[in-house]
Amino acid sequence: MATERPNVSLSVTELDRGSWVIFELPGFTTAASGTPQDSLDALRQASDTSYYKGKDALWVKLVSNGNGARGPVGGGPGGGTSLQVSR
Numbered sequence: 001m002a003t004e005r006p007n008v009s010l011s012v013t014e015l016d017r018g019s020w021v022i023f024e025l026p027g028f029t030t031a032a033s034g035t036p037q038d039s040l041d042a043l044r045q046a047s048d049t050s051y052y053k054g055k056d057a058l059w060v061k062l063v064s065n066g067n068g069a070r071g072p073v074g075g076g077p078g079g080g081t082s083l084q085v086s087r
Contacts, residue, residue: 013080017066028058
């Protein structure tokens with residue numbers, strides 16, 4: 001992802017509850033929510049939405065709440081898990 005925007009919203013809507021994705025965001029420094037982690041390993045082990053500020057990038061792990069997932073786990077379109085990051 002390349003952007004000059006000072007803030008970016010990340011969201012996941014089609015993942016089953018508990019599924020997750022990790023983003024590496026060079027140039028970003030803060031997350032508006034989530035649990036701070038002390039290392040990239042701790043971020044990988046986290047079971048909830050979290051972030052880790054590395055030397056050159058912000059790493060964000062979004063853990064899906066299942067809202068918006070298709071099939072029996074989710075509640076149909078909409079909802080999802082989101083987080084805003086800033087430079």
